[in-house]
Amino acid sequence: MSINRPVNIGLIGAGRIGSFHAQSVARRLVDANLVAIADPAPGAAEKLAAELGAPNAYTSLSELLANRDIEGVVIATPARFHTNIVVEAAEAGKAVFCEKPMALTLEDADRAIAAARAGKVPLQVGFNRRWDQAFAEGRAAIDDGKIGSPQLIRSLTRDPGPFDADPAKIPQWTIFYETLIHDFDTLLWLNPGAKPVEVTAVADALVRPDFADKGFHDTAVVTVRFDNGSIAVAEANFCAMYGYDIRGEVFGSGGMVTMGDVRRSSMTLFDKNGVSNDTWRRDTDHFVHGYTAQLAAFVEAIRTGEVTGPTGEDARNALAIALACVGSVSERKTVKLIN
Numbered sequence: 001m002s003i004n005r006p007v008n009i010g011l012i013g014a015g016r017i018g019s020f021h022a023q024s025v026a027r028r029l030v031d032a033n034l035v036a037i038a039d040p041a042p043g044a045a046e047k048l049a050a051e052l053g054a055p056n057a058y059t060s061l062s063e064l065l066a067n068r069d070i071e072g073v074v075i076a077t078p079a080r081f082h083t084n085i086v087v088e089a090a091e092a093g094k095a096v097f098c099e100k101p102m103a104l105t106l107e108d109a110d111r112a113i114a115a116a117r118a119g120k121v122p123l124q125v126g127f128n129r130r131w132d133q134a135f136a137e138g139r140a141a142i143d144d145g146k147i148g149s150p151q152l153i154r155s156l157t158r159d160p161g162p163f164d165a166d167p168a169k170i171p172q173w174t175i176f177y178e179t180l181i182h183d184f185d186t187l188l189w190l191n192p193g194a195k196p197v198e199v200t201a202v203a204d205a206l207v208r209p210d211f212a213d214k215g216f217h218d219t220a221v222v223t224v225r226f227d228n229g230s231i232a233v234a235e236a237n238f239c240a241m242y243g244y245d246i247r248g249e250v251f252g253s254g255g256m257v258t259m260g261d262v263r264r265s266s267m268t269l270f271d272k273n274g275v276s277n278d279t280w281r282r283d284t285d286h287f288v289h290g291y292t293a294q295l296a297a298f299v300e301a302i303r304t305g306e307v308t309g310p311t312g313e314d315a316r317n318a319l320a321i322a323l324a325c326v327g328s329v330s331e332r333k334t335v336k337l338i339n
């Protein structure tokens, strides 16, 4: 049975992306109410709730989950907390939207998927690129057979520079678990039905070579072979001085689709210095539509009980590639995936 009224959402984790998602729920979605925010950092939930007019702010997760008005939760805490919160939320009967990565081990991914199934609640994960106009149209062209069968697939993430984070505070393997996980989902999603069979990854610290001997990686290239014969490449770097550069490409037997453009728009400036374009500088600018559309899809999943966006299984499939990358870099070898 479909719900025919605005649905009530609670945000868990009021940091950078959580605040943006809360704004989307409160200000950009007409059919959702932001009814509560939970964050253990003193004052964080309260401050954001006051800004957005959300009636409840908590420092504990259990208080939020005990709120019977809440029908779905948006989880935007640091990655290591995701699985346990997915499980607790599902056990409390709340629909779950979880930022990527949903889990850091396959066992945890299975635990999250099982909890959602047992609780009979929708579980959607934050692979927002699927809603970007160019990527959505690329996938549609592939589905329509316009490029034939995929042979070469490419996805890349270059985060905007300058890189000013402290590498000592970034958990090891973040480039695979939190950055390239988007690209792994993209490669899988643009190659419908194919299964990855082999992963080879190389990674280094080229932006901050002074942290190379501490296991920090800011640059990586990954090749993935699929069971339909196609070969894919994903790459990432934490410091593109020209902007936030997200692109994809699928080359097939009958043609090619390319997706993504670092230029903000088609406005091109011609002046005494020559010809120039502004570029995207932040994920929340580039993907404002994608981030909002994924939450609109989550609201729809709450209404209908059916997830049309990326699922817990999709999160697990992308994670399997990330884990293979960790093995490949650690042991300097190609890792076979068991499907």
Ligand SMILES: NC(=O)c1ccc[n+]([C@@H]2O[C@H](COP(=O)([O-])OP(=O)(O)OC[C@H]3O[C@@H](n4cnc5c(N)ncnc54)[C@H](O)[C@@H]3O)[C@@H](O)[C@H]2O)c1
Pocket: 012, 013, 014, 015, 016, 017, 018, 038, 039, 040, 041, 044, 061, 076, 077, 078, 079, 081, 099, 100, 101, 126, 127, 128, 178, 283
């Ligand atoms: N899809 C995307 O493009 C995208 C973009 C940015 C971040 N993310 C993901 O979102 C997650 C959060 O990233 P961020 O940059 O917003 O982090 P952040 O550090 O800015 O915010 C995390 C917040 O969670 C809070 N928190 C910690 N433990 C908590 C708990 N147990 N319950 C509730 N709140 C808790 C912290 O106090 C903090 O306010 C990460 O997994 C990250 O990979 C995804």
